[in-house]
Amino acid sequence: MLAGRRVVLGVTGGIAAYKAVEVCRRLVDLGAHVVPVMTEDATRFVGEVTLSALASEPVQRSLWREQDPIPHTALGQQADLVVVVPATARFLGTYAAGISDGLLAATVLATRAPVVVCPAMHTEMWEHPAVQENLATLRRRGVHVVEPGSGRLAGGDVGTGRLADPVDIVAAVTARLARSGGADLAGVTVVVSAGGTREAIDPVRFITNRSSGKQGHAIADAAAARGADVVLVTTVARPVPAGATVVRVDTAAEMADAVLAAAEHADVVVMAAAVADFRPAVAAPVKLRKTDGPPQLVLEPTVDILAELGRRRRPGQVLVGFAAETGDPEERALQKLRSKGADLVVANDVAAPGSGFDGDTNAVTIYGADGRRTVVGLSSKGEVAGAVLDRVVACRAARGPDDVTPPTRSDP
Ligand code: C5P
Numbered sequence: 001m002l003a004g005r006r007v008v009l010g011v012t013g014g015i016a017a018y019k020a021v022e023v024c025r026r027l028v029d030l031g032a033h034v035v036p037v038m039t040e041d042a043t044r045f046v047g048e049v050t051l052s053a054l055a056s057e058p059v060q061r062s063l064w065r066e067q068d069p070i071p072h073t074a075l076g077q078q079a080d081l082v083v084v085v086p087a088t089a090r091f092l093g094t095y096a097a098g099i100s101d102g103l104l105a106a107t108v109l110a111t112r113a114p115v116v117v118c119p120a121m122h123t124e125m126w127e128h129p130a131v132q133e134n135l136a137t138l139r140r141r142g143v144h145v146v147e148p149g150s151g152r153l154a155g156g157d158v159g160t161g162r163l164a165d166p167v168d169i170v171a172a173v174t175a176r177l178a179r180s181g182g183a184d185l186a187g188v189t190v191v192v193s194a195g196g197t198r199e200a201i202d203p204v205r206f207i208t209n210r211s212s213g214k215q216g217h218a219i220a221d222a223a224a225a226r227g228a229d230v231v232l233v234t235t236v237a238r239p240v241p242a243g244a245t246v247v248r249v250d251t252a253a254e255m256a257d258a259v260l261a262a263a264e265h266a267d268v269v270v271m272a273a274a275v276a277d278f279r280p281a282v283a284a285p286v287k288l289r290k291t292d293g294p295p296q297l298v299l300e301p302t303v304d305i306l307a308e309l310g311r312r313r314r315p316g317q318v319l320v321g322f323a324a325e326t327g328d329p330e331e332r333a334l335q336k337l338r339s340k341g342a343d344l345v346v347a348n349d350v351a352a353p354g355s356g357f358d359g360d361t362n363a364v365t366i367y368g369a370d371g372r373r374t375v376v377g378l379s380s381k382g383e384v385a386g387a388v389l390d391r392v393v394a395c396r397a398a399r400g401p402d403d404v405t406p407p408t409r410s411d412p
Contacts, residue, residue, distance in 0.1 A: 003031035005177050008075055008111075009055065010084040010104040012091040013041020015154040016120035016163035020085040021046060024054050026170045035075060036060070037104045039091070063103050075103070076111030080180065083173050084108070086120035086163045089131050095143075096134035114176045118146040118169050123159030136354075139379040140361060146172045147377055175390040179226060184393050186227030191266040192220040193259050193305070195235030197252045199279035201297065202288045209274045210350075210357040213238055215322075215381045216272035220244060222385035223268075231262040235273070252276045252302035259305050263312070268392050270320040271306045272346075274357075278302065310341025318395045320344045320388065326351040333367045343369050343395050346388055354378045366391050370398065 007027055011020040020042075027034050036055040038048060043061070052058040060075070076082065084091060084104070091105070095117070100106040108115050117138065125131055126148065139145055146169055150160040163169075178184045194216020198206040213236035220232040224241035231245045233255055240246045247258040252275045263269050278299035288295050306321045313319060321342040323333040329347035337345045348364040350356030355363040355378065362384045366374040368391060376387045 001030045002027065002177060005032050005080045006035065006078055007032045007173065008035045008037055008079045008082040008107060010082060011038045011042040012084060012086060012088045013039055013045060014086040014088045014120050015045060016086040017042050017045035019163055019166055021050055021054060022166040023085050023169050024051060026166060028054065028056060037075065037107060039102055039104055060103060063106060073110040076107040079111055079113045081114050081173060081177050082108055082111055083116040085118045085169060087117040089121050089125045092119060092131060092134045096137045114144065114180050116144045116146060116172055116176055118164055119148050120163035121161045122153055122157065123161045126161040136378055139383065142380055142383060144172060144176055145377060147375060179386055183227045185223055188228045188267045189265055190223040190228040190268040191231045191259060191262045192216055192270045193233045193255060193273035196274040197235055197255055197276045198250050199252065199276045200283035201280050202284035204287050207276060211274035212358050215362060218381040218385040219270050219272055219388060222382060222389055226389060233258045252279060256303040256305045260308060263309055266317060268318045269309055272322050274324060275305060276302055306340045306342060316399060318343050318392050320346065320392065323347040324350045337367055337369050344391050
């Protein structure tokens with residue numbers, strides 16, 4: 001599965017370093033060429049000999065090797081991916097600050113390959129604003145963070161900060177490599193909707209919402225980068241991926257026409273648009289005058305495009321909806337999975353700081369009809385797009401091209 005892929009496995013000095021051995025073994029089992037890099041402190045927790053024996057080559061620790069005068073750039077340049085297991089608070093701090101204080105820090109600064117960090121530390125350190133701000137900085141720069149879990153920590157304490165399970169770390173690495181391999185959506189037609197619709201009150205006024213279209217466009221960009229044939233149905237004038245078919249629309253009705261038509265030939269449909277649920281039953285043909293007093297707007301429901309897609313779904317087609325909620329989004333997301341017949345619902349709390357409509361970052365949980373859940377902490381919208389597409393790829397792999405099982409729906 002990972003044959004021919006070169007993974008630098010960085011190990012820093014935390015008690016969880018022993019689990020890096022398990023990650024190493026699993027990556028090697030999957031066929032990866034694993035290049036182990038340890039910090040000096042890491043060697044206090046796990047034997048260099050152990051990691052050298054299990055990895056594809058001996059451990060490297062120093063910037064000053066005689067045979068190779070520039071290992072700090074060579075390792076990063078040659079890597080397909082760098083994963084740091086565990087990532088201590090100190091490592092995250094130096095990386096976020098751009099300080100090259102050793103071979104591993106130099107490697108992550110000198111690479112253009114994807115970097116995955118797997119933090120592990122005591123709860124107090126994990127929750128410290130300095131650590132969280134460093135993580136936010138790294139996420140904004142596109143670094144993938146495998147969130148720690150909660151459980152038993154060193155010294156018998158219990159809390160958040162425990163290194164993620166090695167199986168989940170390897171899954172994150174595999175997904176990231178598939179993405180950077182560039183072709184896991186080759187030949188797949190992906191329809192993406194983006195932006196908020198505008199529902200006319202009269203020729204100059206309309207009802208709309210705060211959607212910027214950034215998340216939908218990021219999904220279209222990411223799908224195109226991974227080889228998909230993209231159809232982007234959008235209400236906003238933002239840059240579009242090269243080669244994509246772009247349909248500009250304004251209203252929910254126009255979006256319904258465009259998306260439902262494109263979906264007839266699509267393998268994947270991602271409804272990232274914020275579609276109006278109601279529109280004025282009648283749009284005044286001429287501008288309403290203030291002197292006529294406040295207008296009495298009568299609203300009527302729009303077509304629920306996602307629910308309609310659920311009813312018309314092609315065999316094997318993957319449907320993704322979004323749930324922009326204020327407050328705890330979980331219950332509504334799960335309800336939406338059922339009522340709309342979607343495979344995945346991406347829930348975000350649009351009221352949470354840094355998450356939601358307008359900014360460049362988002363924090364979401366992806367709920368699957370298969371019961372799986374992926375939490376994506378505050379990240380760039382590109383990073384969120386990547387995580388959504390990882391789940392799409394996993395759905396397609398699980399389903400197979402000929403699976404014609406219709407979705408189960410408990411609500412009308
Ligand atoms: O029902 P609600 O609007 O909360 O569901 C949100 C999801 O449904 C989003 O994926 C949105 O694009 C989609 N939607 C739709 N047609 C509507 C309203 C929402 O496809 N009329």
